[in-house]
Amino acid sequence: MVCTTIKKGVDCFFMTNNGCQFNGGSCHTIVEQCIGCQKILDLPTGQYCQSFPDPAMRWRIGRCSMATHAKSTPSKVNGKLNPLKASKRRAG
Numbered sequence: 001m002v003c004t005t006i007k008k009g010v011d012c013f014f015m016t017n018n019g020c021q022f023n024g025g026s027c028h029t030i031v032e033q034c035i036g037c038q039k040i041l042d043l044p045t046g047q048y049c050q051s052f053p054d055p056a057m058r059w060r061i062g063r064c065s066m067a068t069h070a071k072s073t074p075s076k077v078n079g080k081l082n083p084l085k086a087s088k089r090r091a092g
């Protein structure tokens with residue numbers, strides 16, 4: 001349903017005839033880690049994410065999976081493999 005609160009005119013899963021059903025009753029603004037992402041909506045009420053109502057939650061356990069500006073870190077660090085994975089590879 002189309003949002004009638006913060007993201008007016010944007011189709012949103014959380015919007016119902018009874019208003020916004022997202023936790024807290026409205027979207028939350030972007031967080032510092034979001035700066036540079038192409039999914040940011042500049043609205044008169046502030047900067048919000050096109051895809052997620054609570055951007056801070058997307059960054060709580062690591063990189064946001066929909067971020068367009070930040071690349072994921074490779075699993076290999078300094079060219080070394082995870083010793084557990086390496087031993088499994090050798091065994092198999």
Ligand code: SF4
Nearest residue numbers: 034037049055064067
């Ligand atoms: S997609 Fe992720 S990084 Fe981009 S604005 Fe939304 S929450 Fe932030």
